[in-house]
Amino acid sequence: MCDICSDNQINLDMNNLLKGKKGIIFGALDSESIAWKVAEQCHQQGAQIVLTNAPMAMRLGEINALAEAINAPVVPADATSIEEIENLFTKSMEHFGGQVDFVLHSIGMSVNVRKNRPYTDLNYDFLTKGWDVSAVSFHKVLQTAYKMDAIADWGSVLGLTYMAAQRTFPDYSDMAENKAYLESIARSFGYHYGLKSKVRVNTISHSPTRTTAGSGVKGFDGFMSFAEKMSPLGNATGEDCADYCVAMFSDLTRRVTMQNLYNDGGFSLMGVSQEVLEKYMESVD
Numbered sequence: 001m002c003d004i005c006s007d008n009q010i011n012l013d014m015n016n017l018l019k020g021k022k023g024i025i026f027g028a029l030d031s032e033s034i035a036w037k038v039a040e041q042c043h044q045q046g047a048q049i050v051l052t053n054a055p056m057a058m059r060l061g062e063i064n065a066l067a068e069a070i071n072a073p074v075v076p077a078d079a080t081s082i083e084e085i086e087n088l089f090t091k092s093m094e095h096f097g098g099q100v101d102f103v104l105h106s107i108g109m110s111v112n113v114r115k116n117r118p119y120t121d122l123n124y125d126f127l128t129k130g131w132d133v134s135a136v137s138f139h140k141v142l143q144t145a146y147k148m149d150a151i152a153d154w155g156s157v158l159g160l161t162y163m164a165a166q167r168t169f170p171d172y173s174d175m176a177e178n179k180a181y182l183e184s185i186a187r188s189f190g191y192h193y194g195l196k197s198k199v200r201v202n203t204i205s206h207s208p209t210r211t212t213a214g215s216g217v218k219g220f221d222g223f224m225s226f227a228e229k230m231s232p233l234g235n236a237t238g239e240d241c242a243d244y245c246v247a248m249f250s251d252l253t254r255r256v257t258m259q260n261l262y263n264d265g266g267f268s269l270m271g272v273s274q275e276v277l278e279k280y281m282e283s284v285d
Helices: 007-013 034-044 055-060 063-070 082-096 124-148 175-197 220-230 238-249 274-284
Strands: 022-026 048-052 100-105 151-161 200-206 260-263
Touching: 022 034, 022 082, 034 048, 034 063, 034 100, 034 238, 048 063, 048 082, 055 063, 082 100, 082 124, 100 124, 100 238, 124 151, 124 175, 151 175, 151 238, 175 200, 175 260, 200 238, 220 274, 238 260
Parallel strands: 022 048, 022 100, 100 151, 151 200, 200 260
Antiparallel strands: none
């Protein structure tokens, strides 16, 4: 925008960024979910949405309330099942009358974390289940869409990740591997999908956010507090993540692909902050 434009003009131009676009959003469990907030913001910006989640998650959550609020159909799908993903894309394209423009993958779980298994004593069956749900499902969604030609040219696919894929967070356990796997899939599949139909594939590495799933991680309050003190801009909120997703689904970011994009208030590039250092010095005095 030119420097003579008013703030009101800028805000006006930012409305309806997704007008005419159609998307599928995985993982909206309840109003604390980032996927829920993304769905609301995409709807506000003019997109049409299909919501999906695993049948068990749908029974535990409140997805039907969101569906009613944004006038979106709900198509149950276990993202680890190729057959159910195929059905999801088929029904979504029937509903939209054509291809999908964007997809959000907001799925993740660790049975080891849920069962409080220490990282040095993992159950490998649990590990396999966790990476199938959290990461391999991302590949299954991309591969199914690729084979079905379900995503329109210049479409956008996002997965949500966390800094523990890059740095050590002891209590994050095997979810760190799951997220690292997810990020690698985005890079690898982003190359192939870009060549095929200019579809871009990225991950967003977000600040720790209080969600129903995230709050189950041991020491989560400590994650939140430490990240807040380390980040020059403070922790990014779920609403901030939704805004970022809208930008990534829009035509403003058509040449951004295969990236792991940080939306964390600067946390990922910090060594130590003055506030954290002072707190530490107080503890040793």
